[in-house]
Amino acid sequence: MPVINMVKALNQALHEEMERDDKVVILGEDVAQVGGVFRVTEGLLDRFGNKRVIDTPVSEAGILGCALGMALGGLKPIAEIQFSGFMHNGFHQLNCHAARYRTRSWGHYHVPMVMRAPIGGGIRALEHHNDSEEALYVQSPGLKVVFPSGPRNAHGLLLSAIRDPDPVMYLEPKRVYRAIREEVPEGAEAIPFGQAQLVHEGKDITLISYGAMLQESLEAADKAASELKVSVEVIDLLSIVPMDTETIINSVKKTGRCVIVHEAPQSCGVGSEIISRINDHALLHLEAPIARVCGYDIPYPFFARESGYLPSVPRILAAIRKTVEF
Amino acid sequence: MPRTALKQFTIEHLQIMDQDGNVDPALDPKIPDQDLKELYRTMLKARMVDDRMYKLQAQGRMGTFPGVKGQEGCLGYGYALGKDDSIVPAFRETAALFYRGAPIKNILQYFMGMEEANVFPPEVKILPIPIAIGSQTLHGAGLAWANQIQNKPGVVLTFFGDGGSSEGDFHEACNMAGIFKLPVIFVCINNGWAISVPRTTQCASETLAQKAVGYGFPGIQVDGNDFMATYVACKEALDRARKGEGPTLIESVTYRLGAHTTADDPKRYRSEKEVEVWKPRDPMIRFKAYMEKKKLWSEAWQTKLEQEIAVEIEEAVREAEAEFQAINPYEMFDHVYSEMTPDLVAQKEHALEFAEEVAALHH
Numbered sequence: 001m002p003v004i005n006m007v008k009a010l011n012q013a014l015h016e017e018m019e020r021d022d023k024v025v026i027l028g029e030d031v032a033q034v035g036g037v038f039r040v041t042e043g044l045l046d047r048f049g050n051k052r053v054i055d056t057p058v059s060e061a062g063i064l065g066c067a068l069g070m071a072l073g074g075l076k077p078i079a080e081i082q083f084s085g086f087m088h089n090g091f092h093q094l095n096c097h098a099a100r101y102r103t104r105s106w107g108h109y110h111v112p113m114v115m116r117a118p119i120g121g122g123i124r125a126l127e128h129h130n131d132s133e134e135a136l137y138v139q140s141p142g143l144k145v146v147f148p149s150g151p152r153n154a155h156g157l158l159l160s161a162i163r164d165p166d167p168v169m170y171l172e173p174k175r176v177y178r179a180i181r182e183e184v185p186e187g188a189e190a191i192p193f194g195q196a197q198l199v200h201e202g203k204d205i206t207l208i209s210y211g212a213m214l215q216e217s218l219e220a221a222d223k224a225a226s227e228l229k230v231s232v233e234v235i236d237l238l239s240i241v242p243m244d245t246e247t248i249i250n251s252v253k254k255t256g257r258c259v260i261v262h263e264a265p266q267s268c269g270v271g272s273e274i275i276s277r278i279n280d281h282a283l284l285h286l287e288a289p290i291a292r293v294c295g296y297d298i299p300y301p302f303f304a305r306e307s308g309y310l311p312s313v314p315r316i317l318a319a320i321r322k323t324v325e326f
Numbered sequence: 327m328p329r330t331a332l333k334q335f336t337i338e339h340l341q342i343m344d345q346d347g348n349v350d351p352a353l354d355p356k357i358p359d360q361d362l363k364e365l366y367r368t369m370l371k372a373r374m375v376d377d378r379m380y381k382l383q384a385q386g387r388m389g390t391f392p393g394v395k396g397q398e399g400c401l402g403y404g405y406a407l408g409k410d411d412s413i414v415p416a417f418r419e420t421a422a423l424f425y426r427g428a429p430i431k432n433i434l435q436y437f438m439g440m441e442e443a444n445v446f447p448p449e450v451k452i453l454p455i456p457i458a459i460g461s462q463t464l465h466g467a468g469l470a471w472a473n474q475i476q477n478k479p480g481v482v483l484t485f486f487g488d489g490g491s492s493e494g495d496f497h498e499a500c501n502m503a504g505i506f507k508l509p510v511i512f513v514c515i516n517n518g519w520a521i522s523v524p525r526t527t528q529c530a531s532e533t534l535a536q537k538a539v540g541y542g543f544p545g546i547q548v549d550g551n552d553f554m555a556t557y558v559a560c561k562e563a564l565d566r567a568r569k570g571e572g573p574t575l576i577e578s579v580t581y582r583l584g585a586h587t588t589a590d591d592p593k594r595y596r597s598e599k600e601v602e603v604w605k606p607r608d609p610m611i612r613f614k615a616y617m618e619k620k621k622l623w624s625e626a627w628q629t630k631l632e633q634e635i636a637v638e639i640e641e642a643v644r645e646a647e648a649e650f651q652a653i654n655p656y657e658m659f660d661h662v663y664s665e666m667t668p669d670l671v672a673q674k675e676h677a678l679e680f681a682e683e684v685a686a687l688h689h
Contacts, residue, residue, distance in 0.1 A: 025475065051475050057505065062464060062498030069414075069468015072453065074476060077468075093495075096458045097465070105454050106442040107661035142662050165664040194667065242667035 001183040006176050009151035009184045010040045010116075013158040014078070016187070018048050021076065024162060027054040028063055028080030028116075037082055038118060038177055060090035064115065068098050068167075071113040076162060084117035084171060085128035085300075091136070098167040099142030114161045118174035119147075120212050120263055121310055124303045131300050132211075132264035137169045138241055138273070144168045144193060145241040149214040151182040153238055156191030163190065173212035180215070194242035198251070202233035205257040205320055208248060208274055210237040213261045213311055220261075220316035227317070230324050240270055248274060249281045256287035257326075259319045261311050266294035288326035291319040337536045340559055341549035345607055347615025355558050357405075359622060365405060365425065365553060366617055369398045371635050372421035373610055375430055378639050379437065383588045387647065391437035394420045396583030397517055399549075399609035401425055402556030403483060403578075406564060410480035412451035414466035418515060418582075419485050426450045430642035438650050441661070451480075459520075460486050460493030463512060467499045470510035470573075481567040483511045483560070489520025491537065492528045500575065504541035507572035511563040512538075514575065515550065517582040522595035538575035550578030551609040581607065656681065 004012070018024045026032075026041055032055040035042030045053040056063050060081055067077035081087050087094070094115065101111045121130030137145045144166055148154035154172065161168040199214065200221055209217040214236050221232035233251050237243065252258050258278060260271040271292040278290060293311040301309050342353045357365070376395050382388040397418055404422030407413070415423060420433055427450040435443030436455055444454035453469070456462045466484025473480050490496055491514050503510050514534050518525050531537065538545025544566070548555040556578055563574035581604040585592045592601075617623035659666060659674040666674070 054506075057501060059498045059501060061461075061495050062467075062502045065461060065464025065495060065498065066468035066471055066502055069465040069470070070472040070475070071468075072465065073469045073472020073478075075472045089494075092458065092461060093464065097456070097461060101454070102663070103658075103661045104441055104456075105444050105661075108442075108445040109454065110664065144663070242669065245668065 001185055003181045003183050004151055005178045005181050006148070006151045006154045006172070007038055007040055007178060009155040009182075010158055010172065011042060012184060012186065013155045014041060014044060015047065017159060017162045018044065018052065021162075023074065024076045024078065025052045025054065025070065026078045026080065027056050027067060029056055029058050029082055031055060031080050036080060038174065040116070041080065060086055061093050062090075064090035064093040064098070067113045068093060068101070068111055071111045072101070072109060076112050078114045078116060078162065081115065081117040083129045084119040084133060085131035087115070087117055087133070094137070094143060094167070094169070095140040099140040102166070103142060110165050111167045112165045114168045114170050116170045116172065118177070119171040120173045120175055121300060121303070121306050122175035122212060127302060130303070130306065132262070132295065134169070134171060134240060134264055135269050138270065142167065143241065144239065145171070146193060146239045147171050147173070147210045147237065149173065149211055149236050149238070150176065150180050152184050152188070153191055153197070153236075155184045155188055157193070157238060159190035160193055164193070171211070175212040176215070191238070193239040194244050196238055196244035196247040197236045198233065198247060199236045200232065200234035202231040202255065204231045204255055205259065205324055206233045206235060206248070206251040206255045207259050207261065207316070207320070208235045208237065209261040210240065211262070213263055216311060216313055216316060217261050220313045220320065223313060223317055224320045228321055228324065230320060232320065243273075245277050245281070248277065252278050252282045253285045256285055257323045258286075258290045259293060259316065259323055260290065261293045261316055263295045263310055265297045266292055267297050269294055288323045291323050293319045335536070335539050337533050337545060337547055339547045339549070340555045341552050342554040342558060343552045343612055343616055345612060347612050347619055349554065349616065353558070355554055355561070357554070357557070359620070361405070362617065362620070362622060365401060366613055366623075367631055367635070368425045369401050369421055369553070369610060369613055370631055371430075371638070372398045372401070372424055374632070374635050375420065375433060375639055378643070379434070380588070382643070388434070388437050389439050390587050390589045392418050392587045393582070393584040394418050396604065396608060397421070397515060397550070397580045399551040399553050399556055399580055400485070400513075400515060400578060402553040402558075403513055403560045405553070406557050406560035407483060408564070409449070410478075411564070412453065412469065412480060412482050414453045414462050414469065414482060414484040415455050416462065416485040416487060416490065416515065417455050417457065418487070418517070423450075423452055426452060428452055430639060431646045434642055434646040435650065438646060440650065440653065460490030461495045462486065463490070463496050463499035464502070466510050466512070467503045467508050470503070470508040471506065474506070474509060481509045481511060481564050483513060485513050485515055487520060488514060488516040488518070488525050488528050488534060489523065490514070491534050492520075500537070500541040500573070503573040504543050507570065509567035510573045511560065511567065512573060512575045513560075514577045515580060516577050517580050519582060519586070519592075519596065521586045521590060533577060535575060535577035543573045543575065545575040545577065547577040547579060550580030551607050551612065553609060553613065583608065
C-alpha cells in the first residue's frame with residue numbers, strides 16, 4: 001500500500017478523476033508547466049495535455065469567472081488559486097455568480113466547478129499567504145466548503161468535490177501538505193460531504209476542529225489524557241458546508257463539554273456557528289460554557305509573530321482544563 | 327539610436343444607414359425584405375413591451391426595471407447569430423433577445439422578481455440575465471473556452487455597458503480571450519451613461535473599441551442605433567471567431583433615451599438639450615424611414631403590427647401575472663444546491679411551520 005503525503009494524495013485524486021472523466025480540466029497560474037507551486041498538479045500536463053491542464057495569467061477573477069463559464073459549457077473545471085488569500089480578487093465571481101447560478105436559474109443551470117486553494121499559516125510565508133477565510137464562503141450560500149485534514153481524506157473528498165454538481169471550495173491546509181503520510185490506495189473511495197469524522201473517542205469533553213488544527217487538537221487530546229486525566233473526544237468536521245450537526249450534537253450530549261479549535265479569526269467564525277447549533281440542540285446537556293481557541297480578530301500577522309496567533313497545543317490544553325474545571 | 331514607432335493603430339467607425347434611413351450602397355448587407363419586416367416587427371415589439379412595462383411598474387404590477395428605449399439597434403447582433411451561437415446578456419438588449427426568440431413572458435417575469443424567468447427556451451441559447459456589472463464577460467469567455475476545448479461549434483456573444491468596461495472583470499475577460507483566441511465577441515453597448523456617470527468618466531481613451539488593441543485583437547466602433555451596422559460588425563466578428571482567429575470587441579454607440587431604471591431621475595445629471603440631440607437618431611425612426619423608402623412600410627401595416635403585438639403582450643402579461651400569483655415563496659430553499667442540505671431542510675420546515683401558524687392566526 002502506498003504511504004503518501006497530502007500533496008501526493010491530491011495529485012493521485014486529480015490523476016484518477018481526469019482519467020475517469022474527460023470533462024475535467026484544470027486551470028490556474030503555474031498549474032501546468034511547473035505542476036503548481038506546491039506540485040499538486042505535477043505530471044498532469046504530460047498525461048492530459050494543454051487543453052485540459054491550462055496555465056493562465058495571474059487573474060483570479062479571470063480564472064474563476066472563466067471556470068464558471070466552462071462549467072456552464074459542459075466541462076468540470078478545477079480552478080487553482082495559488083493561495084486562498086488571493087481568492088478575494090475573484091470573490092465576487094464566487095459569491096455573486098458561482099454560488100447563485102443554480103438559484104438564479106431556478107435549478108436549471110448548475111456550476112460543477114471546484115476551487116482549490118492552499119489555506120492557513122504555519123509555513124513562514126509572506127503576507128496574505130496565510131489567511132483563513134472559510135467563513136466568507138460559508139456566508140455565500142450555494143457554495144460547498146470542504147476542508148481536508150490529512151492525505152486520505154484529502155483524496156476522498158477531492159473525488160467528491162470533482163463529482164459534485166455544485167461549486168465546491170476545496171481548501172487545503174498547506175501546513176499539512178507534507179507533514180503527514182498515510183496509506184491512500186489507488187482507487188480509494190470518494191468520501192461524501194456532510195459527514196464529520198470521529199477521530200478519537202472520549203467521554204469527558206468534545207474537541208471540534210478541522211484542517212491543520214486537527215493535528216494540534218489530537219496532540220492536545222493526548223496531553224489532556226496524560227497530564228489532566230481527561231478523556232477527549234475529537235471530531236474532524238471535514239466539510240463545513242454541509243455541516244454534520246448530528247455528530248457534533250451526539251458527542252456533546254455524551255460529554256457535556258466542548259472546545260472548538262480553528263485558526264480563522266474568532267468573531268462570526270465557524271466556531272460561532274457550532275456554538276449556536278449546540279445552543280439550539282444540546283443546551284441542557286452542557287456542564288460548562290463552550291470554549292473557542294481561534295485565531296484573533298486581526299489581520300494575519302507577518303510570520304515573525306504568527307506563533308502568537310495560531311492556536312497552539314498549550315492554548316487548547318488551557319481551554320480544555322478551564323472547561324473541565326468549570 | 328533613433329526612437330521607432332513599434333505599433334500604430336486605427337479604429338474604424340461603421341455606419342451603414344444614416345439618420346434619415348439612407349443606406350450606403352457599398353456597405354449595404356442586402357438583407358432580404360422578409361427579414362427586414364421581421365426585424366422591424368421585433369424592434370417595434372421591444373419598444374412596445376418597454377412602454378407596457380412602464381405602465382405595469384407605475385401600477386405596482388412590476389418591480390424596478392431598466393428601460394431599453396433608444397437601444398433597440400442591438401437587434402442586429404441577435405440577427406447575425408447562428409443557431410449554435412449563444413448570448414451572455416447584460417440587461418438592456420431585449421430587442422436582440424426577442425429576435426433570438428426569447429418570450430416576452432420571460433422579460434416580464436424577470437422584472438416581477440421571478441428566478442424561473444431566467445431560463446429561456448434552450449434553442450435560443452441565452453444565459454440568465456446578471457445584474458452585477460461587467461462580470462458576465464468572463465462567463466462568456468469561459469463558455470467560449472468550453473466550446474473550443476470540446477471542439478463544439480458556436481461563438482459566444484457577451485453584452486456589457488460602457489460602465490462595465492471600467493470593471494476589472496472586463497479586462498480579465500479580454501485578456502483571457504486574447505491569449506487563448508477564444509471564440510467570443512465582446513459587445514459594449516455604450517449608451518453614454520452608467521446611471522449618472524458619463525462615458526468620459528469611464529475611461530480617458532477616445533473610443534472604447536481601441537481597448538481591444540491592448541489585448542491583441544481587433545476592435546471596432548459601430549453606430550449602435552443602426553441595426554445594419556451592428557449586424558455587419560457582428561457577422562465579421564463571427565467569421566473571425568469561426569475561423570479560429572479569436573475574439574473581437576465591438577463598441578456599439580447608442581443612447582439611453584429614458585432613465586437608467588424606473589427608480590432613476592436622469593434630469594439630475596444630464597441636460598434635456600443632450601437628449602434632444604439624440605431623439606432624431608432613434609433606431610426606430612431610422613428603421614421606419616428606411617422601410618418607407620423601400621416601400622415596405624405603410625400606415626396600415628404599422629397598425630396591423632401594433633395590434634398583433636399588443637395582443638401578444640397582453641397574453642404574456644396575463645400568463646406572467648397568473649404564474650406570479652401562484653408562486654410559493656418557500657420554494658426558495660429548493661434550488662440552492664443539487665440536494666438540500668440538512669440545514670436547509672430544517673430551515674424550510676421552520677419557515678413553513680411559521681407560515682402555517684401565521685395563516686391560522688389570520689383565519
